[in-house]
Amino acid sequence: MADLFQAALRPPDEYTAKDIEVLEGLEPVRRRPGMYIGGTDETALHHLATEALDNAMDEAVAGHATQIDLELDADMTVTVRDNGRGIPVDPHPRFPDKSALEVILTTLHSGGKFSDTAYRTSGGLHGVGISVVNALSAVLEVEVARDRTLYTQRFHQGVPEGGLAAAGRVNNRRGTVIRFRPDDTIFDQGARFSPARLYRMARSKAYLFRGVRIRWSCAAELLSGSPEIPETDTLQYPGGLSDFLDVTLGDRPRIGADLFSGEIASAGGERVEWAVTWLDGPDDGFVRSYCNTIPTPNGGTHELGLRQALTRSVRAYAELTGSGKKLAALTADDVLGGACAMLSVFMRDPQFQGQIKDRLTSREATRQVEQAVRDNLDHWLSAKPAVAGMLIDSIAERMEERLRRRRQKEVSRKSATRRVRLPGKLTDCTRTEAKGTEIFLVEGDSAGGSAKQARDRATQAILPLRGKILNVASASSDKLRGNQELNDLVQALGCGRGGQYSEPELRYERVIIMTDADVDGAHIASLLMTFFFREIPQLVENGHLYLALPPLYRLSQGGLTLYARDDAHREELLTERFSGRGKVETSRFKGLGEMPSAQLRETTMDPERRTLLRIEVPPRVNEAGCSMERQALETTVETLMGRKADSRFAFIQEKARFVETLDI
Numbered sequence: 001m002a003d004l005f006q007a008a009l010r011p012p013d014e015y016t017a018k019d020i021e022v023l024e025g026l027e028p029v030r031r032r033p034g035m036y037i038g039g040t041d042e043t044a045l046h047h048l049a050t051e052a053l054d055n056a057m058d059e060a061v062a063g064h065a066t067q068i069d070l071e072l073d074a075d076m077t078v079t080v081r082d083n084g085r086g087i088p089v090d091p092h093p094r095f096p097d098k099s100a101l102e103v104i105l106t107t108l109h110s111g112g113k114f115s116d117t118a119y120r121t122s123g124g125l126h127g128v129g130i131s132v133v134n135a136l137s138a139v140l141e142v143e144v145a146r147d148r149t150l151y152t153q154r155f156h157q158g159v160p161e162g163g164l165a166a167a168g169r170v171n172n173r174r175g176t177v178i179r180f181r182p183d184d185t186i187f188d189q190g191a192r193f194s195p196a197r198l199y200r201m202a203r204s205k206a207y208l209f210r211g212v213r214i215r216w217s218c219a220a221e222l223l224s225g226s227p228e229i230p231e232t233d234t235l236q237y238p239g240g241l242s243d244f245l246d247v248t249l250g251d252r253p254r255i256g257a258d259l260f261s262g263e264i265a266s267a268g269g270e271r272v273e274w275a276v277t278w279l280d281g282p283d284d285g286f287v288r289s290y291c292n293t294i295p296t297p298n299g300g301t302h303e304l305g306l307r308q309a310l311t312r313s314v315r316a317y318a319e320l321t322g323s324g325k326k327l328a329a330l331t332a333d334d335v336l337g338g339a340c341a342m343l344s345v346f347m348r349d350p351q352f353q354g355q356i357k358d359r360l361t362s363r364e365a366t367r368q369v370e371q372a373v374r375d376n377l378d379h380w381l382s383a384k385p386a387v388a389g390m391l392i393d394s395i396a397e398r399m400e401e402r403l404r405r406r407r408q409k410e411v412s413r414k415s416a417t418r419r420v421r422l423p424g425k426l427t428d429c430t431r432t433e434a435k436g437t438e439i440f441l442v443e444g445d446s447a448g449g450s451a452k453q454a455r456d457r458a459t460q461a462i463l464p465l466r467g468k469i470l471n472v473a474s475a476s477s478d479k480l481r482g483n484q485e486l487n488d489l490v491q492a493l494g495c496g497r498g499g500q501y502s503e504p505e506l507r508y509e510r511v512i513i514m515t516d517a518d519v520d521g522a523h524i525a526s527l528l529m530t531f532f533f534r535e536i537p538q539l540v541e542n543g544h545l546y547l548a549l550p551p552l553y554r555l556s557q558g559g560l561t562l563y564a565r566d567d568a569h570r571e572e573l574l575t576e577r578f579s580g581r582g583k584v585e586t587s588r589f590k591g592l593g594e595m596p597s598a599q600l601r602e603t604t605m606d607p608e609r610r611t612l613l614r615i616e617v618p619p620r621v622n623e624a625g626c627s628m629e630r631q632a633l634e635t636t637v638e639t640l641m642g643r644k645a646d647s648r649f650a651f652i653q654e655k656a657r658f659v660e661t662l663d664i
Contacts, residue, residue: 026131026158029131029158030135036132041643042189045192045193046198048133049080052080052133052178052180053080055080056080057205057212060209060211061292061346066213067083067213067215068080068205068214068215069082069214069217070214070216071216074219076181076182076193077180078193079178081177082176083175086144086175088146099153101144102153102164105140106131106159107131108129131158134158135157136186137158137180137181139180140154140179141154141155141178141179141180142154142176142179143167143176143179144176145170145175148171149169150173151164151166188643195218195223196229199216202216202235205235205293206236207241208344210239214236216234216235217232218231240275240344241344242275244342245275245276245341245342248340249277256278256384256387256390258384258387259276260275261273270346271345272343272345273343278340279339279340282338284337286340287303287339288342289306289343289344291345291350291362292347292350294352296360298353298358299359299360301365302366302368303343305365305366305370305373306341306373307332309371310335310373312370313373313378313381314327314377314381314395317382318330321385326396327392330395334395337402338395425492427455427461427462428461429460430458431458431459434509435509437459437460437510440455440514441463442462442465444465444467444591446592447591448462450592450597451592451600451605454597454605460605461492465485470485470527470531471530472535473530473637474641474642490535490536493508493511501536501538501539503538506539510612511532512612513525513529513546513547513548514550515548518591525547526640526641529545530637540615541617543614548604548610549613550565550595551565551604552566553569553587555570570586
């Protein structure tokens, strides 16, 4: 760590104008692809295909194309073809020596979607653009059939290999063909597209715009692991979102046979389409939303409008029919909990959060969706009283279950309901106040059993974990939220996480990581420290996190028994404490679960005799502002625990010269 700080504190005279780089054209994209497509993983790779397909879909939504082809070749070349107007090929007014096509493919933030002249609604605006696809491709070829002439141009890593060329006359063809192969040197694990993922993407686009026909084609040798994906297919769905939701749900039981679906369009080309049903049972539903055919997995303002419309309409119907008291504590989560919904909006100049457009932020979308959906749901419920009655009963059951869970959470930790909430996990202490208490995080039930016998019941709690927990530095947000092991840990601590952290709610004064004194134990401890540093940094900053130091060896000679933390400590004790006294019996603990509870208490858990290491981190800010030490620590954690294996490999190569012995 000291080396990192020294490197960060170079003398000012070593930082000069020559250190300032100016990146031009598409070079910034190749140098920092994560700024434009969110990373270099599989999701980012598929975003390139999404961008190319979105441009073709914009032509279809604008009424200029009726057919799109999506092809995947064996060498991972993707081809997107449409029969739209074709990218303009005449010289650009600002760059008269270049065609408009070359400008679009080689200049960031260029295109025809920044006004509503060429497109009333589009999915391409505010995204990374086809220029970023070009920058991250080893090869990109474009063909444009326009004014009965075929034009072609080829690019290598974003750089034109020649100018736009006229390839001859064509009489019965128009539109654009984009053919690209991503650069293997850019993406993690190479540039390998998933046929299943591309096929599902094409199918969803066809559902979202019922007027388009998408033809799918994939090299047969790529489908050996995906028998459900056809080699060729034509995707066209007159029912739109209703068909999409029916296919997605399959035979899952629903409340009522009919979907609540509809579509409202304005004269300006904006449109709201929806399809909703409710599951008959305790299973949770889902909401999948889109804006201008772009998936918005993180929701946004259009989903807020849907939530408000469904909640207010259900509440109004309940009051109208005398069931208002039954839903007195109703929330949007109760209504949406069992709902399966598809929502698609088409709007001018949509505003997204971030380059990859995963969340809609346009304020007007909330009002447009709520008005469109609520009026129609009011009529739908009134026309189907039997279905509406079953729906009210189902929502009331979910509301009661939510209230019951909240009551469980509010009871004291000694109550039976709390113990049921963490079955076989947390063994709590008897003291109710946090001061003087501590919780030990141990690996596995075996170690947990020994720790439970060795603990002080009044002040020490035990929470066994299932070995190696999730690495939060490389896991997706969905995996993190859905990990039960970490959710149980946060619940046991009681303080919340991230922005919800509350120091007064922390139920223990010390949180002690107690793992085996071997390599696996060190790895588990590293994962736990990463979790706390990333998810509950306030707990670490406030000095609550500790590492226990259990011994690895027990050394006995006559009436003398000592414990060694590691090999070096063992040799030190043998030399200094046992020298010349005869044979020393040495036993190595396989793990905490193999250690007798009396020895575990004596060496590791007794506050009078144990040794603890408190985990400390540099402050986030200092008097001058941002803390360089904290930045260096953030970088180190990302390097050692993050998603990029090449960063770890480089770190290992750099530090390998410091390794003196390797104990295998």
